[in-house]
């Protein structure tokens with residue numbers, strides 16, 4: 001056999017191997033894609049991404065998913081639904097600013113060695129991401145929602161300059177599936193009850209506010225509204241974790257609901273804010289109730305698993321629609337809520353742990 005045909009044969013073998021490798025990668029990629037699209041829940045999806053990718057693609061030793069999750073919505077869903085040792089370990093709730101700081105526009109994957117800070121942030125449970133990493137932005141409807149983080153022991157697996165179209169495609173499908181699963185979970189819960197505290201949710205409150213304002217317009221009596229916001233709640237989460245934060249929110253909901261009348265409404269307005277609507281209550285009665293609630297929370301024991309008793313306080317903004325008054329503008333409900341919100345803001349500004357009643361001139 002002459003020299004030229006030997007070289008040709010080697011090239012042929014190399015190309016055939018490359019073709020087979022590419023086919024394997026594409027087939028694995030399609031399998032992952034189909035599994036992600038068909039996943040029944042968010043915990044399942046995170047498992048497919050974080051366990052399925054390393055199983056399917058040689059050289060990838062671990063995968064994590066980081067997402068901005070300010071209200072711990074995803075964290076809670078994943079913890080509640082996943083196997084204890086899988087998705088929950090590989091999902092990272094990342095502060096919005098930190099996520100934004102990971103990438104610059106146009107959002108492109110970051111490839112190469114991993115530094116200590118990035119490792120601690122994205123791979124803290126995964127020592128195998130020691131050689132090289134690919135951190136790919138998860139973008140949905142033009143918004144950066146997280147990052148898909150793949151790690152390898154091999155320092156040469158992810159090197160700057162390699163083609164990233166497959167990584168980007170995988171991240172685009174993952175982002176779409178994550179977004180769909182969250183929306184699906186929200187739809188399931190989107191009744192009128194807040195799943196964390198068991199009390200009514202904002203949608204229910206808004207419905208009841210419209211009904212009560214209609215009754216008030218028929219001269220049914222005064223209508224008091226108050227907005228209750230936990231003071232420095234971020235510190236509770238930051239210091240003791242969101243599960244302790246969740247416990248505090250549940251206890252506050254229960255303290256606020258202790259002696260309400262049947263016609264009163266208590267709802268979780270969102271995050272660490274609760275709202276109360278008290279039909280047939282005068283401003284004087286409303287202020288007394290608000291003060292009683294504030295004091296009850298200040299003097300309640302909030303004992304967390306470490307045995308520590310947390311000091312929890314709330315600020316309350318309160319306002320009232322008086323019967324027979326028609327100077328509240330075209331939409332009294334909007335007027336009422338604006339007053340309540342402004343009063344709460346004043347209560348925070350004045351030092352927190354207090355009730356401020358909107359003064360109507």
Ligand SMILES: Nc1nc2c(ncn2[C@@H]2O[C@H](COP(=O)(O)OP(=O)(O)OP(=O)(O)O)[C@@H](O)[C@H]2O)c(=O)[nH]1
Pocket residue numbers: 070071072196229230231232233234235237241242243244245246249270271272348352
């Ligand atoms: N654990 C838990 N935390 C939540 C939930 N919803 C919102 N939060 C957290 O509530 C905190 C609200 O923080 P901020 O808006 O800064 O307010 P704050 O720390 O209470 O400070 P002030 O309101 O100014 O007294 C954030 O850290 C949110 O992540 C939830 O459902 N569970």
